[in-house]
Amino acid sequence: MAVVHFDAVQKVYPNGFEAVKPASFYIEDGEFVVLVGPSGCGKSTMLRMIAGLEEISNGVLQIGDRVVNDIDPADRDIAMVFQNYALYPHMSVRNNIGYGLKNRAVPRDVIAAKVDEAAKMLNLSDYLDRKPSQLSGGQRQRVAMGRAIVRDPALFLFDEPLSNLDAKLRNQMRIEIKALQRRLGVTSVYVTHDQVEAMTMADRIIVMNGGVIEQIGTPSEIYQSPASTFVASFMGAPPMNLLEVTRADTGLRLADQILPLDLPDTGAELILGIRPEDIIPDPNGPFSIMVDIVEELGAHRLLHGRLGDQSVTVHVPKDYTVAEGVLRFAMPIEVLSFFDAASGQRVSR
Amino acid sequence: MTATLKPRKRLRLSTVMDHIVLTLGALFMLVPMLMVLQLSTVPDAEIIQRGPSLHIGDQLDDNFVKAMFEASGFSGKNTGVSMLMNSFILGIGFAVGKIILGMMAAYAIVYFRLRFATLAFWAIFTTLLLPLEVRILPSYEIVQSLGMLNTYQGLIIPLIASATATFFFRQFFMSVPEELVEAARIDGAGPVKFFIDILVPLSRTMIAAMFIIMFVYGWNQYLWPTMITTEEDMYTLVRGIKQIIQVFEGTNLPEYGRGNLLALIAVIPPVLIVVFFQSWFVKGLTESDK
Amino acid sequence: MKRALFSNIWLPVALLLPQLVIIAVFFYWPAGYAVQSSFYLQDPFGFGSTFVGAGNYQSLFRNNEYLKIANFTLWFTVIVTFFSLAIALILAVKADRVIRGAKTYRTLLMWVYAVAPPVAGFIAVIMFNQSWGPLTEFFALFGYRFQVGVNFNDTAFAMILTSIWKQVPVNFIFFLSGLQSIPRSVREAALIDNRSASGRFWTVTFPLLAPTGFFLLIINITYALFDTFGIVDTVVKGEPGNNPMTLVYKVYVDGFRGNDLGGSSAQSVVLMALVLALTFVQFRLVERRIHYT
Ligand SMILES: Nc1ncnc2c1ncn2[C@@H]1O[C@H](COP(=O)(O)OP(=O)(O)OP(=O)(O)O)[C@@H](O)[C@H]1O
Ligand SMILES: [Mg+2]
Numbered sequence: 001m002a003v004v005h006f007d008a009v010q011k012v013y014p015n016g017f018e019a020v021k022p023a024s025f026y027i028e029d030g031e032f033v034v035l036v037g038p039s040g041c042g043k044s045t046m047l048r049m050i051a052g053l054e055e056i057s058n059g060v061l062q063i064g065d066r067v068v069n070d071i072d073p074a075d076r077d078i079a080m081v082f083q084n085y086a087l088y089p090h091m092s093v094r095n096n097i098g099y100g101l102k103n104r105a106v107p108r109d110v111i112a113a114k115v116d117e118a119a120k121m122l123n124l125s126d127y128l129d130r131k132p133s134q135l136s137g138g139q140r141q142r143v144a145m146g147r148a149i150v151r152d153p154a155l156f157l158f159d160e161p162l163s164n165l166d167a168k169l170r171n172q173m174r175i176e177i178k179a180l181q182r183r184l185g186v187t188s189v190y191v192t193h194d195q196v197e198a199m200t201m202a203d204r205i206i207v208m209n210g211g212v213i214e215q216i217g218t219p220s221e222i223y224q225s226p227a228s229t230f231v232a233s234f235m236g237a238p239p240m241n242l243l244e245v246t247r248a249d250t251g252l253r254l255a256d257q258i259l260p261l262d263l264p265d266t267g268a269e270l271i272l273g274i275r276p277e278d279i280i281p282d283p284n285g286p287f288s289i290m291v292d293i294v295e296e297l298g299a300h301r302l303l304h305g306r307l308g309d310q311s312v313t314v315h316v317p318k319d320y321t322v323a324e325g326v327l328r329f330a331m332p333i334e335v336l337s338f339f340d341a342a343s344g345q346r347v348s349r
Numbered sequence: 350m351t352a353t354l355k356p357r358k359r360l361r362l363s364t365v366m367d368h369i370v371l372t373l374g375a376l377f378m379l380v381p382m383l384m385v386l387q388l389s390t391v392p393d394a395e396i397i398q399r400g401p402s403l404h405i406g407d408q409l410d411d412n413f414v415k416a417m418f419e420a421s422g423f424s425g426k427n428t429g430v431s432m433l434m435n436s437f438i439l440g441i442g443f444a445v446g447k448i449i450l451g452m453m454a455a456y457a458i459v460y461f462r463l464r465f466a467t468l469a470f471w472a473i474f475t476t477l478l479l480p481l482e483v484r485i486l487p488s489y490e491i492v493q494s495l496g497m498l499n500t501y502q503g504l505i506i507p508l509i510a511s512a513t514a515t516f517f518f519r520q521f522f523m524s525v526p527e528e529l530v531e532a533a534r535i536d537g538a539g540p541v542k543f544f545i546d547i548l549v550p551l552s553r554t555m556i557a558a559m560f561i562i563m564f565v566y567g568w569n570q571y572l573w574p575t576m577i578t579t580e581e582d583m584y585t586l587v588r589g590i591k592q593i594i595q596v597f598e599g600t601n602l603p604e605y606g607r608g609n610l611l612a613l614i615a616v617i618p619p620v621l622i623v624v625f626f627q628s629w630f631v632k633g634l635t636e637s638d639k
Numbered sequence: 640m641k642r643a644l645f646s647n648i649w650l651p652v653a654l655l656l657p658q659l660v661i662i663a664v665f666f667y668w669p670a671g672y673a674v675q676s677s678f679y680l681q682d683p684f685g686f687g688s689t690f691v692g693a694g695n696y697q698s699l700f701r702n703n704e705y706l707k708i709a710n711f712t713l714w715f716t717v718i719v720t721f722f723s724l725a726i727a728l729i730l731a732v733k734a735d736r737v738i739r740g741a742k743t744y745r746t747l748l749m750w751v752y753a754v755a756p757p758v759a760g761f762i763a764v765i766m767f768n769q770s771w772g773p774l775t776e777f778f779a780l781f782g783y784r785f786q787v788g789v790n791f792n793d794t795a796f797a798m799i800l801t802s803i804w805k806q807v808p809v810n811f812i813f814f815l816s817g818l819q820s821i822p823r824s825v826r827e828a829a830l831i832d833n834r835s836a837s838g839r840f841w842t843v844t845f846p847l848l849a850p851t852g853f854f855l856l857i858i859n860i861t862y863a864l865f866d867t868f869g870i871v872d873t874v875v876k877g878e879p880g881n882n883p884m885t886l887v888y889k890v891y892v893d894g895f896r897g898n899d900l901g902g903s904s905a906q907s908v909v910l911m912a913l914v915l916a917l918t919f920v921q922f923r924l925v926e927r928r929i930h931y932t
Contacts, residue, residue, distance in 0.1 A: 363836070364736075364737070367733040367736050367737050368737060368739075368740075370729065370730070370733050371730065371733050371734060371737065371740075371744045371748075374726070374729075374730045374733075374744075374747075374748055374807075375744060375747035375748060377804070377807075378747060378748060378750070378751050378804070378807070378808070379747060381762045381766060381804070382751075382754075382762070384762075384765070384766070384773070385762060385765065388765065396771070397770075397771070398771075399771065400768065400770075400771025400772065400773060400776070401765075401771075401773055450657050450658045450661070451658070453654040453655070453657065453658065454654060454655050454657075454658040454659075456651075456654055457650075457651035457652075457654035457655045458651075458655075460644060460645055461644055461645050461646070461647065461650070461651035462644040462645070462646055463651050463652075469655055469659065472659065472662065472667075473658060473659070473662060476662055476666050477918075478914060478915060478918050479666075479670060479911055479914055479915075480861070480865050480914070482865040482868060482887050482890075482910075483673075483865070483887070483890075483907050483910040483911050483914060484666075484669040484670050484672075484673050484907060484911075485890065485891065485894075485907075486673070486890065486891075486894040486895065486900065486903050486904065486907065487668075487669035487670070487672035487673045487676070487904070487907075488665060488669040489895070490669075490672070491664070491665070491668055491669055491672070492665075506661060506665060507665040509661055509665075510661045510662050510664075510665035510666045511662075511666070512658075512662075515658065539645075540645040540647055540650055541650070543645075565752070565753050568755070569753075569754075569755035569756070571755060571756060571757045571868065571869035571872070572868050572869065572872075572891070575872075576895065587755040587757055587758065587869075590755075590757040590758055590760075590761050590873060591757060591872060591873055591876075591877055593761070594761060594764055594873055594876050594877075595876060595877060597764075598876060605765075608761075609765070612758050612761050612762070615755060615758050616753070616754050616755070616758055619753035619754075619755075620750050620753040620754065622753070623749070623750060623752055623753040624746055624750050624753075627745075627746065627749070631749075631812055631816060634809075634812060634813075635812065635813055635816040
């Protein structure tokens, strides 16, 4: 069990590329933290610095109460699960799981017992003598998990461990991993670019973009009050609607309506953010959308249309009948987010 | 058109042609060797009278005894047995030496951060450019000055001085997923452990393929052994071939049967290896691809 | 290059050392020595040597015999390369197509790979035996008296035939594996687009095999230049005389038998230059080949 402390940790690759800008944050003991962001934003780099596979260019990284900047991966008391599993193809499942223990000179009978226990936990008991090539994708994934848990590490690291699985298996493994982590109580850092994984698994989410941490928060904080337009549009499917508004004497002007809101006037241009499900169809509502396309999703429907000349998506329940054409609606003022149009940063109300 | 749904095996003209061409090709390859086999079964006098024929004689065992235990040369030392042994020593020594050195060097180049890696890389890979044949004379002089004429070291080591195996293993190591090293490092394996526990077992097929190719290459060496071994007890079978031919020329009743059988013995081990381990061998050959 | 590299310093040095030492002693030293002695004239009795600058090279290119051998080597190389590639390509295309006996054909067509060149030469000597060789008798049917080792052209023919026989298998293996790596979908698409089998071959299969062909071209040229030594030496029975010979054989004859180290070294250097040029071409082609796939 361990806390992880980043203090201005920065990564500059030998070619001069700054993949992670100086980052400082704190991961609590037993916490499940998900690193999420678009491809190339530096998530893997961050994780690999924790693992010791990538040198830390600047700053201090602590795991538990040790500064680990110069400690070998093998001595950091971590375990890692890779995207392509990285199982040793010539070893049986049993040897794959036990290899790390064997290298640490753990007695044979202890290894055997631990491997059996891990296998039982992961439903792998019947496959211990098979080679990785004789397993299905999900089973391989579990072997990779087994390799991580037998070692009782202080920290689990996952780099997109589910992205090679099909959708159904991914859902199942997502739940299994989360349950396992709960049970073992091991601090975990999990990298993904799948925001559903991020939302469902995380105690806290770290959203990264271009080597910068955009926001750290619980899933609901990230969802309800995104810290920037980037987070607002990255998290949530479909993403938050971002609409340009202009200031008027009595509030903010959106299309041809005025929102009676009193925001401190900093002179900056503003952007209004609203989640698609927060738009409430109402025949008497003040706003109207031209709906172009109705997307039928079974449990609900998505309406894509235009508000003035800006595109908008609305989320409605399945029993709400809609047609293409004009839709009137209302917006509860409490759920609106506002951002500075120039910087993209959230503006507090 | 009458529609019949009966599946009909059609003997297509082009298929017949394919088989004819392939059979001719196979015969082109095979017939000379069958001739050698036939000649080693009949008495020498018959050969001088009739040349090769379809007659299978009964002299194979006699010729075998002569080939294996009688000396070909003048010193009386190079029997078939001693030449066979030397051929195996050369083939196996060359293959094993080359594979071990190649794997070690390739491992150093691919998996370590080395200041002079690029220099070492070029120094090693330049050797791919120049075959031994073009520097044969100076190589001979150097081996001579090192006192290694007529020794197994002198025979084998200079042949190893090229980077084919290193290049091959480098290609293979580069194709091994990076995550495997990373997983191994997290599992507490250092460079030596990783090499022995993971990389070598992973390379098994590659090692086998390399071994076959290198064994055949070493076994079949001719020019270098011709120069470096002047004492008959150091002759390999392939080296001994010329002597057999020269002995044919000089005598009035040449021992054709024995000579043909020796040629056959010189061919059988590498051919068997290539035929039996065909898939590995083909894979190794075509994937090395330079 | 791999990302997670080990950072030991002495281990890689120790791993590289054996190979580097062997290469230094048995590659760079002799190669350098060859270049150096190509500028010296060696006393035939081994008493010292004199610097003659480019003299050895000049006399080399003024030497009619050497030019004749170079000319022969050129023709020899062209003919051997062309026929062994062509025969192998035809056989590979057929072997790729047949279903019955495919494996047997493959084995029968490739085993000669493992036959040593001098053994191939030995077989040629038997085949062309003056008094009873089957091929000599075959030519006698047409009233031609075939004389290997006596008649220049006859000897050349025997060398070329043997060299082709020995080289077809390698080319066959590469062509067949090249053919088998053409994706099924591409073949099927071609089958739909082009009605004629020969049209499909020339417009789809042949261009896709071109990279393999380029690669083999270089391999075959190198083979004809160097690896045929054993064939040449056995077919002429170690008695060059007026027989045809290749450049490599000439290096050996002059240096080893004639004890002309300077002249032989100059010849070695010329060969080195030739191989370097070939390799350069090969690298260019390989580079292009990467774009191909
Ligand atoms: N060895 C390297 N040298 C230079 N730049 C690198 C190196 N490795 C990664 N980068 C760059 O650093 C950035 C971050 O890479 P990283 O692998 O951390 O991205 P990621 O967020 O994990 O992306 P993905 O979701 O695609 O895995 C990328 O722009 C990448 O091109
Ligand atoms: Mg990544």
